[in-house]
Amino acid sequence: MTRERVYPEEPAGPFPEPPQSFADREDREISIVTADEADVDAVTDMYCDFDPADRAQGIPPTGETRIREWLDTIFDEGINVVALDDDTVVGHATLVPDTANGEGDECAYELAIFVLQSHQRAGIGRQLLTTLLGYGKREGIERVWLTVERWNRAAVELYRDVGFETCGSESFELEMSLRLSG
Numbered sequence: 001m002t003r004e005r006v007y008p009e010e011p012a013g014p015f016p017e018p019p020q021s022f023a024d025r026e027d028r029e030i031s032i033v034t035a036d037e038a039d040v041d042a043v044t045d046m047y048c049d050f051d052p053a054d055r056a057q058g059i060p061p062t063g064e065t066r067i068r069e070w071l072d073t074i075f076d077e078g079i080n081v082v083a084l085d086d087d088t089v090v091g092h093a094t095l096v097p098d099t100a101n102g103e104g105d106e107c108a109y110e111l112a113i114f115v116l117q118s119h120q121r122a123g124i125g126r127q128l129l130t131t132l133l134g135y136g137k138r139e140g141i142e143r144v145w146l147t148v149e150r151w152n153r154a155a156v157e158l159y160r161d162v163g164f165e166t167c168g169s170e171s172f173e174l175e176m177s178l179r180l181s182g
Helices: 037-049 064-077 124-138 153-162
Strands: 020-023 029-035 079-085 088-098 108-115 143-149 165-169 173-179
Touching (some): 037 064, 037 088, 064 088, 088 124, 108 124, 124 153, 143 153
Parallel strands (some): 108 143
Antiparallel strands (some): 020 029, 029 079, 088 108, 165 173
């Protein structure tokens, strides 16, 4: 039996749209821009440098071949933004259509976000997340959901701060949802 996902009644936001630039907490100039298939090599490099201990729910995959296969799907089907420190990708966030969830013609989008360990706790994740949501709204996306490990308090707090609400929970994970418009 499939449970229907519940979304908040009121849209969250407003959210900024890409491109965005800001100084992070380490005083590095960070740019957040849209990304497409031409950026897969640079994003792959970031994930090859990603500490496997920071993987969540099996992603990102490990090994360059598996990372590229995963990114091919994400870049083919979803919308993506990256955080750049100079010309180096240090963060990536994506919204991928969830067509298997049985929610009718208007599919929801699953969110995933990763920031390289060397750039975590500097405010980049928040900017990456909000800019992705602004881009998603601009592209006509109405509903977004994610799962997060319940012990990851910083992430859960960030998601709540930008408007996500808990809509389900399993033993190790929370499912959260957000409405961008509608």
